[in-house]
Amino acid sequence: MSLKSAVELRIPDILHAHGQPMSLSDLAAKLDIHPEKADSLRRLLRVLVFSGCFAIETNNNNGDGKGEEESYLLTPSSRLLVRDKDTGTSPYLLAMLDSVLLTPWQSLGVWFHTDVRTPILKAHEMELWGLTGKSEGLNRMFNEAMACDSRLVSKWLVQKQRQAFVGLKSLVDVGGGTGGLTLTIAEAFPWIKCTVFDLPHVVADAPEGTLVNFDGGNMFRVHPTIRCRHFQGEPT
Numbered sequence: 589m590s591l592k593s594a595v596e597l598r599i600p601d602i603l604h605a606h607g608q609p610m611s612l613s614d615l616a617a618k619l620d621i622h623p624e625k626a627d628s629l630r631r632l633l634r635v636l637v638f639s640g641c642f643a644i645e646t647n648n649n650n651g652d653g654k655g656e657e658e659s660y661l662l663t664p665s666s667r668l669l670v671r672d673k674d675t676g677t678s679p680y681l682l683a684m685l686d687s688v689l690l691t692p693w694q695s696l697g698v699w700f701h702t703d704v705r706t707p708i709l710k711a712h713e714m715e716l717w718g719l720t721g722k723s724e725g726l727n728r729m730f731n732e733a734m735a736c737d738s739r740l741v742s743k744w745l746v747q748k749q750r751q752a753f754v755g756l757k758s759l760v761d762v763g764g765g766t767g768g769l770t771l772t773i774a775e776a777f778p779w780i781k782c783t784v785f786d787l788p789h790v791v792a793d794a795p796e797g798t799l800v801n802f803d804g805g806n807m808f809r810v811h812p813t814i815r816c817r818h819f820q821g822e823p824t
């Protein structure tokens with residue numbers, strides 16, 4: 589939850605934009621937090637330094653051990669939290685730490701005594717993809733989370749695994765979300781007719797005017813005629 593707070597406060601973006609170690613006082617000023625919370629900010633950052641999310645530098649401007657000030661900087665893991673088109677994974681982190689996914693943990697022990705299929709179903713009386721179909725905000729949050737996760741690997745896939753696409757004329761990404769992965773494939777291999785198949789409320793949130801066709805339906809009821817399928821994650 590400390591990391592979630594840091595992402596909500598956009599600390600990774602601020603440290604990234606600063607371009608050099610940032611002092612606690614500069615960071616507090618930039619965040620515009622309540623003056624009484626400066627020490628709480630220092631404690632929050634300490635926790636995240638301890639877990640390797642941020643690094644700390646101590647500057648002694650006078651060289652006499654007095655007037656030392658801590659400065660913070662990104663590490664390789666927190667660099668992945670900078671909101672960036674290709675590698676930013678903040679949307680994924682925020683979705684995974686959203687109350688809709690944390691609430692089921694509160695009744696995990698009880699769930700073991702029941703015949704209910706998943707802890708999410710037990711807590712919300714509906715599976716995750718049903719819940720996203722009922723709330724536009726939740727739908728968008730999860731679609732962005734899935735897309736940023738896919739973007740992280742999509743460049744590697746089309747550059748390092750090109751042979752997997754040789755000879756393909758068409759491809760359907762079943763459960764392909766809003767096309768985070770398939771858009772990269774379509775741009776890299778424009779001769780492949782790419783389609784994303786996902787639930788209607790998900791494809792409704794997909795970008796328009798791209799090289800990818802979007803088709804909405806339930807994968808357990810509709811079986812498109814295709815020669816290559818991409819699956820990610822467990823079917824619900």
Ligand SMILES: C[S@@+](CC[C@H](N)C(=O)[O-])C[C@H]1O[C@@H](n2cnc3c(N)ncnc32)[C@H](O)[C@@H]1O
Pocket residue numbers: 717731734735738762763764765766767768769770785786787790805806807808820821822823824
């Ligand atoms: C782990 S996510 C995969 C996300 C995707 N690979 C991307 O890049 O965004 C699983 C996807 O399966 C979809 N899904 C779940 N149940 C489905 C069903 N019955 N029919 C079609 N799609 C379904 C969800 O809507 C979700 O987008």
